[in-house]
Amino acid sequence: MPSFFKKLTIILCLSFLLQACSYFSNDKNTKGDNYAGWTVEQFIAEGKENLADEKYKKAIKVFEQLDSRYPFGPHSAQTQLDLTYAYYKNGDSEAALASADRFIKTHPRHKNVDYAYYLKALVNFNRDLGFLDRYVPSDSTQRDSVFTQNAYLSFDELIRRFPNSQYVADAKQRMISLKNSLARHELHIARFYMDREAYLAAANRANYILQHYQQTPAVPYALELQIKAYKILGLQDLADNSAKIYAYNYPDGPQYPEADSSGVTVVPFIWRLLSFDD
Known part of the structure; x- marks a missing residue:
């Protein structure tokens, strides 16, 4: 019998301990939520300010919070585009591509969908910049050309789908550079x-x-x-x-x-x- 009470006591203690940990954890998370009670307008203003100041990591955090807390509304499309741009500028290539694809699938007829295609192309255009390019001058055409090919195809898709887009002129110039790189x-x-x-x-x-x-x-x-x-x-x-x-x-x-x-x-x-x- 004493053994039974010992086991029961241990179980009860563990139960109280788990509840206490859960309480403090939730309390900590609540206190650590810097965005509690923020409105859509506050998120947008903060995110735009971070983008303007080139604080892309902070912008990503703000737009991710906005997207998760207020996923629907007239702001949602622009939020996804801003988030895609922030990913791109922060060097998060895979996240930027996934975000652009999400926008294209979710808003295929949006007036700025051409910008999503343009961002996809820019990501591939710049993602081959590695250590050698940043710190040791080198000839990038001596390496794998898969990103160059993807960028070329992405710009080509943009031009075919949106021949009147404001990004076409820049896309054509970049395609010339990419074609020269592929040839070399x-x-x-x-x-x-x-x-x-x-x-x-x-x-x-x-x-x-x-x-x-x-x-x-x-x-x-x-x-x-x-x-x-x-x-x-x-x-x-x-x-x-x-x-x-x-x-x-x-x-x-x-x-x-x-x-x-x-x-x-x-x-x-x-x-x-x-x-x-x-």
Whole structure:
């Protein structure tokens, strides 16, 4: 019997302890809720002020609170856009993309839905900026081009869906830059194959540039590489045809450098560590 009372006492003590912990935890959360009683207008004003001051983490917190506490109303669409922008500026790429997609699905006919598509493209346009780009000048075209491709497709989708959007002009300029980067990435791969004496693969990669990236600075360099590869392979007729094309279009050599190399330090050993499939 004493043993039973001991067990009962322990159970009751634990029960009271758990209730006390729950009480203090809830009390702490209540006291720590800096937004208790805030109106929609207060949230919007605070969030906008944080955005203006470039305090993106604080803006994210405020807009997330607004979105969770007041999910419906005339403010909800703009809140989602502001939150997407804050994610983007804070470098939260995945959150920004998810937020933009949410807006597009929730408000497909909204007057500012083109801005959501534009933000998606900007996220991909900037998300490839890693340690090397921020702290060590490097050639980003030597790395994986998946983000560049996604950005190009996103800008292209924006232009197709909203040809009259105010963001089209900027999107077109960015697409030119992205296309040049994609072409140069392919050129790096072709040169990699040449260094590995995979001459047919190098020639084919150069031909891919000529077919898909016309009017980019990489074209004459791709032709030069293709001519060299064909000659090594003993394909003189193909080499002569490429040489004629080169002579006709670039009688004085390439008109532009393949990329602006100012301030860029290429890190060749990184490229040599990589391998590619044809």
